[in-house]
Amino acid sequence: DIQMTQSPSSLSASVGDRVTITCRASQNIDNYLNWYQQKPGKAPKLLIYAASSLQSGVPSRFSGSGSGTDFTLTFSSLQPEDSATYYCQQTYSTLYTFGQGTKLEIK
Amino acid sequence: EVQLVESGGGLVQPGGSLRLSCAASGFTFSNYSMNWVRQAPGKGLEWVSYISSSSTIIYYADSVKGRFTISRDNAKNSLYLQMNSLRAEDTAVYYCARDRAVTGPDYYYFYMDVWGKGTTVTVSS
Numbered sequence: 001d002i003q004m005t006q007s008p009s010s011l012s013a014s015v016g017d018r019v020t021i022t023c024r025a026s027q028n029i030d031n032y033l034n035w036y037q038q039k040p041g042k043a044p045k046l047l048i049y050a051a052s053s054l055q056s057g058v059p060s061r062f063s064g065s066g067s068g069t070d071f072t073l074t075f076s077s078l079q080p081e082d083s084a085t086y087y088c089q090q091t092y093s094t095l096y097t098f099g100q101g102t103k104l105e106i107k
Numbered sequence: 108e109v110q111l112v113e114s115g116g117g118l119v120q121p122g123g124s125l126r127l128s129c130a131a132s133g134f135t136f137s138n139y140s141m142n143w144v145r146q147a148p149g150k151g152l153e154w155v156s157y158i159s160s161s162s163t164i165i166y167y168a169d170s171v172k173g174r175f176t177i178s179r180d181n182a183k184n185s186l187y188l189q190m191n192s193l194r195a196e197d198t199a200v201y202y203c204a205r206d207r208a209v210t211g212p213d214y215y216y217f218y219m220d221v222w223g224k225g226t227t228v229t230v231s232s
Contacts, residue, residue: 089152091217
């Protein structure tokens with residue numbers, strides 16, 4: 001199976017900060033990488049698909065980049081409502097796998 | 108409104124069985140592949156199973172292969188997960204999620220764009 005490793009596992013940042021979360025795949029997955037946001041007690045929400053395509057309705061302060069094994073999710077200017085856990089997911093393999101999650105706290 | 112609603116969760120003893128359902132509405136269910144994803148208490152997301160729109164292609168995570176069976180009834184707009192030989196480690200919130208694909212000449216990007224609110228399965232004696 002393809003393993004997905006996110007870093008950091010948690011972070012704390014302030015409103016207005018530029019923040020980057022990293023996801024690394026155990027093998028090449030081209031651009032088959034998605035990002036999800038999950039708030040406590042809620043279902044995950046798709047943010048980014050195909051590494052850099054913004055899902056309809058998602059604010060433009062979210063952006064994704066990367067290819068191969070290394071990917072990033074960037075918040076251009078952090079907002080209070082961005083407090084959540086973020087997961088990357090690979091769909092290169094038919095056995096989809098998620099990263100372990102990055103918990104983002106707003107100071 | 109596009110919606111997925113899971114049901115069928117509950118408390119079951121180890122070794123027992125449970126059948127989860129996911130009712131779809133607001134879109135043409137038969138056109139989409141579907142997934143089950145679970146989340147153990149305080150843990151991350153784990154993909155469980157995938158079924159294609161016509162049920163011809165099915166995949167399972169190694170952790171559930173041989174114990175869980177995914178199926179669908181397009182006439183009823185419903186997705187199912189039959190869970191047998193349940194273990195304590197199967198305790199989780201189970202989500203159904205719609206599978207989307209963006210296709211091109213040499214790529215086929217998959218992602219999950221609609222999720223239900225989940226149903227809770229607790230395996231305990």
